[in-house]
Amino acid sequence: MSASRQNDDDDDDDPSVLRVALCQLPVTNDKAQNHQTAREYLNRAANQGARLVVLPEIWNSPYATAAFPEYAEQLPDVLAQDGDGHTGVYESPSADLLRESAKEHKLWIVGGSIPERDDDDKIYNTSLVFDPQGNLVAKHRKMHLFDIDVPGGITFFESDTLSPGNTVSHFATPWGNIGLGICYDIRFPEYAMLLAKEHDCGILIYPGAFNLTTGPAHWELLQRGRAVDNQCFVLTASPARTEPPSKAGLYPHYTAWGHSTAVSPWGEVIATTNEKAGIVFADLDLSKVTEMRTSIPIGKQKRTDLYQLVGKS
Secondary structure, eight states: OOOOOOOOOGGGSOTTEEEEEEEEOOOOSOHHHHHHHHHHHHHHHHHTTOSEEEOOTTOSSOSOTTTHHHHOBOOOOSSSOOTTSOOSSOOOHHHHHHHHHHHHHTOEEEOOOEEEEOTTSOEEEEEEEEOTTSOEEEEEEOSSOOEEEOTTSOEEEGGGTBOOOOOOEEEEETTEEEEEOOGGGGGOHHHHHIIIIISOEEEEEEEOOOBTTHIIIIIHHHHHHHHHHHTSEEEEEOOOOOOOOSSOOSSOOOOBOOOOEEEOTTSOEEEEOOSSSEEEEEEEETHHHHHHHHHSOHHHHOOTTTOOOOOOO
């Protein structure tokens, strides 16, 4: 691996253009191997000039409800940070990897998601966001659990193991506010509207692992819908598709759709990929958010005398 490209300080950033990297990495049953893969992808993204990098949903563990308790880690909270970017006592090699990589490469890292175990022994599907100084600036617990039963398609119940989160998650950057959801959260337009309208988010990020039933039908459609509804960029990062093992393993194999994607405020797919492992790069011109919201001013045209969105942060 060549030496990583060191980015300049945030003060030198163009406030209207953001280079992002969506890491579609392969996930195995070996947590140490997943950590090594994530580190390599973060290095590659930094080497190619990314300033914000997104990892996929459940990147350190098999995507199986039975696996989540085994792979779960105690994660830090955003409050009470010390000078080293830590947030109290926790045991999380996955969080440490993200924090160290953010500091090393001066990156904003949206750490996909990993299983989290809290003090009450509840398990969550949780995303951590670190700034270029290694500070934890956002923590999102997946609020809408993936409980579906599609005849002839897929049956999956995250609630067998996971508990839902309760936060509207966003964070401030030199390029404006960014909203955060996880996978199934993208199906709920009210949440995206809260992030865009109440918290002025110009980018919405959804690490996700859609499957071969819902992926081809809805993955891109939902991203474009949220982008047009809220006149913002939408970014997604999926695990790469992997083949089932020749012999049955300890956990059921989950086949991800892949197709990590960046969508513009106009609803155009500006960068994407197929199901294979790789990194999607996109240069986001944030002036397009203002341009879209000014030229088609739906934010000012809503009939709040008839309906309105009320949220709780």
